[in-house]
Amino acid sequence: SKASATQRAGRAGRTGPGHCYRLYSSAVSENYFDEFSKPEILPMPIDGVVLQMKSMHIDAVVNFPFPTPPSRDMLLKSEKFLTHLGALQKTGTGEAQLTDLARSMALFPLSLRYSRMLISGMPPVCHCHRLGAFAWVTLLTRGSTQR
Numbered sequence: 001s002k003a004s005a006t007q008r009a010g011r012a013g014r015t016g017p018g019h020c021y022r023l024y025s026s027a028v029s030e031n032y033f034d035e036f037s038k039p040e041i042l043p044m045p046i047d048g049v050v051l052q053m054k055s056m057h058i059d060a061v062v063n064f065p066f067p068t069p070p071s072r073d074m075l076l077k078s079e080k081f082l083t084h085l086g087a088l089q090k091t092g093t094g095e096a097q098l099t100d101l102a103r104s105m106a107l108f109p110l111s112l113r114y115s116r117m118l119i120s121g122m123p124p125v126c127h128c129h130r131l132g133a134f135a136w137v138t139l140l141t142r143g144s145t146q147r
Contacts, residue, residue, distance in 0.1 A: 001037040002029060039068040046070055047112050050078040051087055054098050055106060085116050110134055 005022070012018035022029070041049075053061050062075045079096055082088040087102035105115035114134045 001034045003036045005029060005033065041066070041068055041070055045078075045111075046074060047078045047081055050075065051082060051098075051102060051106060051112065054082075054088065054096065055102070059095055082112070085112060087112065087116075110138065114138070 009020040012020040050061050053064065058064060061079065062072050079088060082102070083090065083096060085101075085105075087099060087105055088096040089099050091097055101116075101119065104119050105112055108115040108118060110118065114137070118130055118134065
């Protein structure tokens with residue numbers, strides 16, 4: 001975004017002499033860059049956020065006053081995904097409540113899919129191997145340079 005480019009230029013000489021070299025023309029910046037970057041909550045999966053909100057007894061997640069709200073469709077898809085994983089269960093009134101499985105899934109610092117796979121699937125003897133595999137996949141999918 002244009003705001004990010006301006007901020008980077010400011011960083012170049014903040015603590016000492018510096019230069020900012022741009023690998024694009026001012027025409028590209030003017031015609032193709034957005035004024036500001038989109039908030040990070042919008043393109044990110046929000047399943048973990050929805051699960052955390054449900055655990056805090058915020059039942060109507062779609063009505064929550066987010067500073068930058070994700071789309072209603074995205075929130076509903078997240079609830080559907082959590083129900084599919086077994087983390088949420090529909091009650092007689094149509095509300096989605098947290099299951100015991102969801103509370104267990106929230107204990108692991110993994111994506112919810114990996115947490116679900118870790119909890120159910122194989123005997124506990126294999127947990128260390130699965131944890132190692134999930135840690136490796138998490139590093140690969142996040143593009144981490146610290147290996």
